[in-house]
Amino acid sequence: MQARSDERFADWDDERYSTDIDRFDEQHRRLFGLLNDLHAAMDEGHSEEEIGDILRELERYTEYHFGDEEEFMQDCGYAMDCADCFYDHREMHEEFAARVAEFREKHENGEYVTMEVLTFLRDWLDAHIAALDEDQNYADYFESEVDGDYEYRPGALRQGRRAAASTDRGDERAATNGDATAADEALDPDGPVADGGPLDVPEGTVADWFESVAEAHGDRPAALVPTADGYAERTFDDLVDRAQRVAAGLLGSGFVPGDRVGIAAESRYEWSVVDLACQFAGLVSVPLYPSFTAEQTRRAAGSAGLSGVVTDGGPADDGSADGGVRVDIDDLPTAEPGNLPGLRADGREPATVVFDPAGSDQAGHAFTHRALLAGAAALADDLPLAPGSTGTCFLPLAHVYQRVATYYLWSTGSAVAYAGSGGLVDDLAAVRPSVLVGTPAVYQRLYGALQDRIGSMNWMKRKVAGRVASYGRDRLDGGGTPLKYAAADRLVYGPLREAFGLADLEYALCGAGRLDAHLLYLFAGFGLPVRNLFGTVGTAGVGALATPEASVDGAAGRPVGGTEIARSDGGELLVRGPVVTVGRPGADETARRPDRWCRTGTDGRVGSDGTVYVE
Numbered sequence: 001m002q003a004r005s006d007e008r009f010a011d012w013d014d015e016r017y018s019t020d021i022d023r024f025d026e027q028h029r030r031l032f033g034l035l036n037d038l039h040a041a042m043d044e045g046h047s048e049e050e051i052g053d054i055l056r057e058l059e060r061y062t063e064y065h066f067g068d069e070e071e072f073m074q075d076c077g078y079a080m081d082c083a084d085c086f087y088d089h090r091e092m093h094e095e096f097a098a099r100v101a102e103f104r105e106k107h108e109n110g111e112y113v114t115m116e117v118l119t120f121l122r123d124w125l126d127a128h129i130a131a132l133d134e135d136q137n138y139a140d141y142f143e144s145e146v147d148g149d150y151e152y153r154p155g156a157l158r159q160g161r162r163a164a165a166s167t168d169r170g171d172e173r174a175a176t177n178g179d180a181t182a183a184d185e186a187l188d189p190d191g192p193v194a195d196g197g198p199l200d201v202p203e204g205t206v207a208d209w210f211e212s213v214a215e216a217h218g219d220r221p222a223a224l225v226p227t228a229d230g231y232a233e234r235t236f237d238d239l240v241d242r243a244q245r246v247a248a249g250l251l252g253s254g255f256v257p258g259d260r261v262g263i264a265a266e267s268r269y270e271w272s273v274v275d276l277a278c279q280f281a282g283l284v285s286v287p288l289y290p291s292f293t294a295e296q297t298r299r300a301a302g303s304a305g306l307s308g309v310v311t312d313g314g315p316a317d318d319g320s321a322d323g324g325v326r327v328d329i330d331d332l333p334t335a336e337p338g339n340l341p342g343l344r345a346d347g348r349e350p351a352t353v354v355f356d357p358a359g360s361d362q363a364g365h366a367f368t369h370r371a372l373l374a375g376a377a378a379l380a381d382d383l384p385l386a387p388g389s390t391g392t393c394f395l396p397l398a399h400v401y402q403r404v405a406t407y408y409l410w411s412t413g414s415a416v417a418y419a420g421s422g423g424l425v426d427d428l429a430a431v432r433p434s435v436l437v438g439t440p441a442v443y444q445r446l447y448g449a450l451q452d453r454i455g456s457m458n459w460m461k462r463k464v465a466g467r468v469a470s471y472g473r474d475r476l477d478g479g480g481t482p483l484k485y486a487a488a489d490r491l492v493y494g495p496l497r498e499a500f501g502l503a504d505l506e507y508a509l510c511g512a513g514r515l516d517a518h519l520l521y522l523f524a525g526f527g528l529p530v531r532n533l534f535g536t537v538g539t540a541g542v543g544a545l546a547t548p549e550a551s552v553d554g555a556a557g558r559p560v561g562g563t564e565i566a567r568s569d570g571g572e573l574l575v576r577g578p579v580v581t582v583g584r585p586g587a588d589e590t591a592r593r594p595d596r597w598c599r600t601g602t603d604g605r606v607g608s609d610g611t612v613y614v615e
Contacts, residue, residue, distance in 0.1 A: 009039035010122045016130045019139035023152070024072075027065045027448070028129060030455035034058045035125070037466050039118055040459070051113065054466050055104040056518055057451075062100050064448045066093040069135075072152050078141045089134050096124055154445060189566030189574060189597070194544075194610040199562025201377050201578055205369040206279040206351050207342035210410065214240035217413040220388055224431055225269045226420030231430055233415070234269065242273050247280035247340055249333030254325040255308060257282030257341040260353060262301060262309035264288040265329045267397040268418050272406065274310045274329060275397070279351060279369075282341035286353045286364070287398035290314055303363050304353045347373070350582065354400045356537040365538055365581040367400070374578035375400075375540040376407035378560035382545050383435070383507050387413030391435035394419045394427065394442065401511045401533075401541030405437040425449045429501035436505060440513040443530065447519060450496060450526065457492070464492045469518060472525030476549050493526050502528060509533050511541055514614065520552045532556065534614065536600045539563075540579045543600070544612045556604065556612040565612050566597070573604040573612065 010032045018025050038054045040046075070090055073079045079086035100121070107113050129135045202209045214222075214236040223234040234242075255261060261283045263274055278285040286304045288297055301309075308325030310332070327333065347369040355364050385391075391409040393416045395402040406416050417431035424445050428436075438446075454465040471485050471493075497503045508523065511533040515523075523530050529548035534556035535541040544565060546557030559565045563577035580598040604614045 008036050009118065010035040010125070019129075019135055021139055021142060024065075024069060024135070024139075026452045026455065027061075027068065028125075028135075030061060030451050031058075031065065031125060033455040033462060034061060035118065035122055036459075037462055038113075039115075040463075041466075042113065042115070042118070048107070049470060050467060052104075052107055053468075053470050055100075055107055055113070056469060057466060059097075059100045059104050060447070060518060060522075061451050062097050064444060064451070066097060068154060068448065069093075069138075071154065073138050075152055076138075076142055076146050076150060078138045078145075081145070082137075082141070085137055089138070092128060092134060096121075096128070099124075188569070190569040191567050192606045192608060192610070193564050193566040194559050194606045194612055196378075196544075196559030196561045196563040196565075196577070199374060199378055199381065199560075199578065201370055201374045201562065204347045205342055205345045205349075206276070206372060206407075207340065208344060208347075209369075209373055210243075210276055210279070211240060211343065213410055213413070217387060220413055221390075221415040222410060223269050223272070224390065224415050224417040226418060226427075231417065231420070236410075236413075239273070239276070243276035244280050244337040244340060245334040246273055246277035246332045247342065248335035248337045250277055250281050250283065250327070251341075252335050253308075253327060253333050255281065255283055258284070259307035260284045260286050260304050262286045262288050262304070262306045262311075263329075263398070264290075264297070264309050264314065265312035266290050266314065267393060267395070267402075270329050270332065271397050272393075272416070274332070275352075275403070277332075278342075280337070280340045280342040282345060284350050284352060284366075287355070287396075287403075289355065289357050289396060289398045291357060291396075300355050300364060345369075352400075352403075354398070354403075354537060365400075366583060367540060367581055371540055371579050371581065372404060372407060374562055375404035375542040376411050378542055378562060378579065379405065379408040379545075380411050381561045383408070383509075385409070385412040385414050385434060385506065389414040389434035389506070390417055390431055391415070392417050392419075392427075392431070392433050392437050394424065395437060395439060399512065399541070400537055401535065402437060404540050404542060405435075405509070405511075409435065425500060429499065432501040432504050434504055434506045436502070436508045438508065438510055438530075440510060440515055443508075443510060443515055443519060443523065446500075447522065450500070453496060453499065461492050464488045465496075468493065468525035469521045470525070472521035472523065476521065476524050476529070476552055489527060497527055507531065511535060514556075515551070517552050517554075520548065524548055534602075534612065535579075536575075536602070538581045538598050538600065539575045539577075540581070542579050543575050550611065554613060555607075556614045558610055559612065565606060567605050568599075571603045571605075571615070573600045573602050573614070574598065575600055 012029055012032050017028060034054060034057060038058065041051050041054055073086055103113060103117050218237040219235050221233040222236040222239045224231040225234055261278050263271060263285055265271055275285050286306060288300055292300065306324060310327045310329050312329045349368060350366040351369040351372055353364045353366050389412065391414055393402060393406055397403050409416050417433060420427050454462055471488060505528060508528050508530040510530050514532045515530055520530055531548055532546045532551040535543035542560055543563060544557040544559050546555050550557050563575060563579060566574050568574055574597040576597045580596065602614055604612060606612055
């Protein structure tokens, strides 16, 4: 692939490079575009800062593309049917990624990036995609061997692999995450204790709370449910009526108050109906991850002591309630509610048992009604919303972080938008959320989609977009030139937010993991400042919330209301407060003490000003 004076440095040729898989052709074009942008910046004498931004973007996008491509090869069967091909392919990816990282590091250390470097990168891509047929090989396999009904779902395989690996992982802290030790002295704080201040937690049960929420917001949308024609609204009145009728139906199907009921289904509106129905019926809901293997499901079901399961017939259903009551989520039983036992019950009793797909066992964590409501109340205090807003439910509801976030949205009179079949970008554009409830994987996917869209822009707009991380750094650090950013926002960033349905976004939350500084700067530059939320399964996913500025500095933030965070003498962060689990199912009363410290399995420290840092 030789560059002529009348050509771009790296010229895309459909006949030579196309894999006929749109997703990866778009990503390859973006890599070519980044090389062209880097070449133009060097050729025209742009600043070293701008060249550095493009190099960092090239490194980040390379990591995203290679990870996506490798997951696809495994998911569609190519890696199994041609293992040598796959491992050779991955080794080439690692080599290229290492070279890009090396060039970026050299530039940051003051070394000049030469045209020879660019030529190497360009020629490597040419050879990898076309000359050596590496990418064409999996494309040919996909065309000839993969069933036409196959649908690639990015991220699903990684989630399943993490869950499958969890039963064999021997990390002691993961196994004890959320537990108190037998000797409380072992969990005494060593150093300052960060205090989130008071928190007003609703009294009673989740059923009591949701009934009062429905009374306050009756005809407002509580849910946006994907349909063949877009999204349909379900009001709070609709949801409470449906949940109470299903509660009565579950009690009439053989369940009795206090029973533990598995929910083995993909996340959707009916999942939430079942969860709330369990609360109204005085049952303990036990979500089972759809990614669980049959063996993991059996272990979880045995640990939780399930009396039955509500299922969509997916893989997680296998062995989940042998001999117990089995209910089809697509044919839920209903009856006249009458006097439901979940109302006006004791909020200190367990409401749910949840599992951690990344943990080393399948013992589960029990949470009281008060703990779930405390998590929702803490988020509502720190992230106030006007009634009628919308937030996303694109993560598994089996994850306590997503479920507490869903309760938070309802507590403010906001609607929960469930994931449709069109993918992240289409769903965002359709629901235009005020709150994006995400994880690092969600923001990586959003980053990739933004980069793909940028790659289709003209050169001038791509040049502006290439400065996005620098603009984000200036915005968060309080520097930069507002007029220059305003022009870039009007030309590129604003239209991108509009196209992705993010123009009305008030909060972008990242839980269950942290975004690195570069992505935080990048999203801030796009006008989407992300806030890292620190919490574990043992703390209902809620512990400390960082501002976008503090997130960049590596802080986990300040504890949320009602919560204290300290450091043990071994360096592990400890959490105390109403959000903490009462321990394993069947834990004795000593585990329910309000002054109990909870292990997080995460090392960190507490600053003198009360800011929590993860190390």
